[in-house]
Amino acid sequence: MAETLLWRIENGVAWIVLNRPEARNAMNAEMRQAFLDALARAGDEPEVRAVVLTGAGKAFCTGADLSGSRAATGAAAPPAAGDTRRAMLPSQRVIRTLWDLEKPTLAAVNGVAAGLGAHLAYACDLVVAAEDARFIEVFVRRGIAVDAGGAFLLARHVGLHRAKELVFFGDDLGAADAERLGLVNKVVAAGDLEKTAREWAERLARGPTFALGLSKRLLNRSLQSDLETCLAEEAFTQALVAESEDMREGIRSFMEKRPPAFKGR
Secondary structure (H helix, E strand, C coil), X not given: CCCCEEEEEECCEEEEEECCHHHCCCECHHHHHHHHHHHHHHHHCCCCCEEEEEECCCEEECCECCCCCHHHHCCCCCCCCCHHHHHHHXXXXXXXXXXXXXXXXXXXXXXXXXXXXXXXXXXXXXXXEECCCEEECHHHHHCCCCCCCHHHHHHHHHCHXXXXXXXXHCCCEEHXXXXXXXXXXXXXXXXXHHHHHHHHHHHHHCCCHHHHHHHHHHHHHHCCXXXXXXXXXXXXXXXXXXXXXXXXXXXXXXXXXXXXXXXXX
């Protein structure tokens, strides 16, 4: 059986490739666990200083694999208490782990990103999309409420009214419109997607990884905190960064009028 997820490290960048092209990279239990393992590995390995997430074939990820769901199998019995909550936990864990990863992440969206798949992209720090990519809040088409962190991510990226429009109608959103709304950083020709993702990710990998991870944490928490809390966390964070080799190198390189050579620690 083919691997559901591919992994490689190039120039400090971990490439995580969703690899079920025959299922348009819908995430089943095997892929989900492989993805969580890959994120844990990316977080633990000092060699990895940035992460790229993309899909094999013509789709990025079309969401969770529903083939074994109660509705798909024709099960008539109503769910027991807690069944729905337990069913949501795996996808929620994927989004939370990606959101919290202490290294910069970049989604290279090569095709359709629907449901959970769209939210995987939105949970990354940066998003580069092929010009023919599409983003779909597919939940309304299936008669279910938005999940996999969508309410959290969309409202923060595009505001409440736009988020409701995307979720309530479930229309296809082209890459150019996603860029206009702020869901995508850059749209490129399909043939340039991997090149652009590599250039951006390798630039991130040459950065001060520890400081980037802490800046990511500050930014992610900022919309949930008041100003005083943000300022206090900022001061505490700078105290941590002040002990890093990269900060010392940054100051030295500035004084010596040369580019910094960060080591990621």
